[in-house]
Amino acid sequence: MNAITVELPHSLRKKLEELAKKEGFSLEQFMASAASEKLSAMLQIDFLENEARQGSREAFEKFLASVPDVESVHPDDVIK
Numbered sequence: 318m319n320a321i322t323v324e325l326p327h328s329l330r331k332k333l334e335e336l337a338k339k340e341g342f343s344l345e346q347f348m349a350s351a352a353s354e355k356l357s358a359m360l361q362i363d364f365l366e367n368e369a370r371q372g373s374r375e376a377f378e379k380f381l382a383s384v385p386d387v388e389s390v391h392p393d394d395v396i397k
Contacts, residue, residue, distance in 0.1 A: 323348075 325333070330344075337347035
């Protein structure tokens with residue numbers, strides 16, 4: 318693992334320490350988890366944008382046309 322120094326406002330650090338303690342983590346574990354979650358969210362956006370660029374309206378319409386227009390066998394499985 319590598320160390321990194323981050324300067325934070327005192328009030329932010331205090332809140333982070335409180336939350337970390339409440340959740341049973343060290344501040345370092347909490348910050349690593351938070352950074353990991355943020356990275357994952359940003360990478361997911363990049364992935365979805367890339368997938369969207371590769372698609373086309375024509376392919377989407379073709380896919381939709383292939384889906385049968387029938388009532389669901391299990392109506393509770395469909396959110397209306």
